[in-house]
Amino acid sequence: MLVGLQNVTFEFGARVIVADATWHIQPNERIGLIGYNGTGKSTLLKLLVGEYQPSAGTVERSRGTTIGYLHQDLLSFDTNNSILDVALSAFEKVQQLEKDIERLGRELEATGDEKILHEYSDKLHELETLGGYDIHHRTEEVLHGLGFEQKDLGRPYREFSGGWRMRVLLAKMILQAPDLLLLDEPTNHLDLPSIEWLEKYLQHYKGSVVIVSHDKFFLNRMVTKIVEVYQKQLHFYNGNYEFWEQEKAMRVELQQRAFENQQEYIRQQERFIERFRAKATKAAQAQSAMKRLDKLDRIEDVEIERPNIKINFRIDKTPGKILVELKDVTKKYGENIIVDHASAEIERGDKIALIGANGKGKSTLLRIIAGVETFDGERKWGHNVEESFYAQHQLEALDVNNTILDEMKTCGSQKTEQELRTLLGCFLFGGEEIDKKIKVLSGGEKARVALAKTIVSKANFLMLDEPTNHLDMHSVELLVEALNKYEGSFILVSHDRYFISKAANKIWEIEDHKIKEFKGTYNEWIEWKERMAKNAAAAAAAEKAGNSAVPVQVAANGKTAVAAKVAEPAVAAKPAANQPINKERNKELQRLQKQFNLLEDKIAKVKSRKTELEAALADPATYSDKVRFTEAETAYKKNGAELDELNGQYEIVFEKIMELEGEME
Template identity: 50%
Template structure:
């Protein structure tokens, strides 16, 4: 289908590809993966002819029909409806439709056989090309990608970039090409649309090449994986999960080969050094030197998945209740988002807020983050809550004249430059990159800087809106590890299911204008929701009441509410005592670790006695807090 032979592509003095080879066969569904900057998007542009290779060839059949989705399509502008734009995919059918209309107009005054024959021929071809169903097909695909009937009649120019990209995707899918080249197709899709696209691509009969950082999406579609790395293209005969296992095995073999070869080289070098000065052994020494020079060296393996080497820090823990939402209502013109809903975020919650676009996720997130005050009801922050809010508009808060490292130093002066450079490194800024001015960065790079900046905040509560946008898989893994280690509370909106499944312990979703909660992981929620959907379809007249999560209740009756307020004040007081006592205990632990203390028996005994006393006091306060917390929970159950 497409044959790439000895492809070399150079940008300046750098070879992005160096004699790379790859053959795409009919029916192949391939995930093209690799770190940012390894040339994945560039390779797609080479295949479609936008870029010319420095050397080598890309060959394919002349009549091969390629559908190519890339981020450049965001610049496409049209005042026509998105239905019309999508139907531009049917070029021949549209041409025939126009010609038929002209012939029908002529037929009003000219009944000649010539006109009738031409009309008959055009109508037969139009029918053969399934022209009468093209509008239905366009409606179907646009609906799958999240467009309502009314929206399909709106001009393309009235939609934001993300929605315009969906229209471009619809147009490409309607072309039914022989091969689809998709560059980050899930970037602007919500979860329902991603699932719809998965089902569509699974049934697609042509070949597919997908560049994506969504590993769940890849696993459900591809049957082959090609890794772009160090100028080469390496094929793995399975999906992304298979690739991870197979690459691990290959690296284990390569690592052993490298160690064995290095041991052999050292042995040979010792032998050469030992006999180098002996004339009688000169021939043997030269022979072994030449053999070493000719030896094909095995490379050591590179660690593409480094473990996280930084952690979130905050100076004080929050109280038990982080955010309390009571009777929240929010609406826009002609659209009601929330209606008198309650919700509660508690200390230690790791919440994933999911759902289709337009259901109010970002609105709810802004209310939680105090970034939206135009609503009715109350949103209350708990005791000692310190918050940081990451969203794409945070890019505007970056100081364009600062270098990357200076931006983080100014924001987090308590952290060392080494720690800050480590954080930037996790988000693909290494070496001299940290000295670049922010004003020269791309939008995606600025987004990564803003996220790195958010992670340095002294915050025990994180509000994160699409934090994985513009991150490659290695950086997503770094963020997952960091959030898994984070001891505070967070709520996150993301469409990356692998990310959500690895960081969340609660799921929030908006249904019937209420915030509803599922107490479990994303995968568990998906299984529960699938069963609920099946039950609903089997018995449409009945609601599944026994499994329906309810909005979190936070309002009790008057008597219980007064008692709760009193107990919560006591709890807050204990939390402050715990924080103070914890500092005392940690200070004493630091003292005990000093050499001048543990090397002096008298001082050691005195400090140990003080430590045990303060530690016992800390344990006592902690026990009082736990007992009071249980009492509060019982009272809340009565409300």
């Protein structure tokens, strides 16, 4: 065991966080610590490192166990040293050895003393044993993985924002390689490439890791055990987050049944006692029944800590087919080019995730679309577009003298006060909290109010910049559910892969200063990227081997096979200079590409209908009505047959396009 809690109870005043909790962390464990906001996850981490002391019980640590603890409070650290020096401070012992070796080298040069020579040799050997000769390389590798460019490494730490500072401190902690890493929301300040790099790094980490995170993708890939803080107890699950979701539902159902059965038994015994305790012939039996009830180990009712409140959108107007059109848009910050003569369209029904590494200009492009950022080129709104824009800077637009509830009333949503209270519950404001003044709220709380205002508006087009940053997992799920039912369109920037994978039907990426569009979900985009990477590797290997054969493009089920084509407007292939232009082939290719795009749209609609039918079949109410069930089941089978037919046509058209393009090359 590295660290453990033994029968620990911890209280904040009269509030109990955990009662009689026992938890032992073993070597090489990958643990996800989860629970709703306010249940005490960060408090437990502080108990493990000794920042808090338990009210009862003990915190046990093995002798010599080293612990690294990444948390928001670390941001109070400040220095004028470069970020490379801050990260290198992880190797304190190596740096001391380097100083000793330098000092001994000077003394040896001056005296030639044999004793100093031996000490000098011993220090060199120790430095080699500790891997001291490659610490600069390892440090730079980690900093690059977390998104820093080579030119940044010499810049002072204090020049960087809070998010980038946290990356430096994470790099330092990883390089220290403690026996136990405690990571409190480590992905909060990372972009997608950095999160993916961190996953790969931690998967090969030799110590144990405990992670508090609202990123489901991250937890599913990283952990093999879940510890849940629930009803002031610790509950253990041997699996990842997805396993926990399934197992938790089963446990809750079993507990509910057991509770109901026990309550029925208690009612029967109480009726017997009430009826017969006054009768002399039955008094002894009634007394025995009372004793049985007193000794009964009572099963707790299943408490719904966070009810499944629905977020509902209202839309007043239906917009035209094109919501926003960007033409020849260019945006630069000095030498830093964000987009250069880029063009794109957002159509009615688009649910776009704008993704990529930090610094690529995602938020800048979102502001251009919203009309709050200067640029060269043209941005044109479509007919009947009513937009709503959520971003961090909008916190300044909140009236600090309003209460949260009063601020929500300014939106003109026509929702009742009770409906607004219910909605605010989804954004983690409950009870008397909604009567707090905006001016006393934290930055995260203000962000949640601004997001709630955006959601409650009757807009038919939403622009959302990192909407999940200050939400817990349950609230993210509610938001996903609402966006899936939302009849309008949206474009969002997010690094939450679960959120993107569930909400978006298109992916935008800024690449080579252009807007590349992929018609498909995030998971399909990932599959396509991996396939393209394999094809590129195969092509490189073939070229290296002197093989002139071109790797065959693999057709994907659905949309992903031709995603590279979707990124640019479909055009006819250009013939070589020494070949005659074949107008018939060009015409046929254009016809096929048009047919291909129509099939894509049809498949998207049929898939959307399939999701709706699956939801209907998952609704218990459907099974209580025989007619409704029969209709839903018939519609689902018909939908499946239609989807199979369309996919077959899709593959045939794709193959024809590939064949024609091959002939024209």
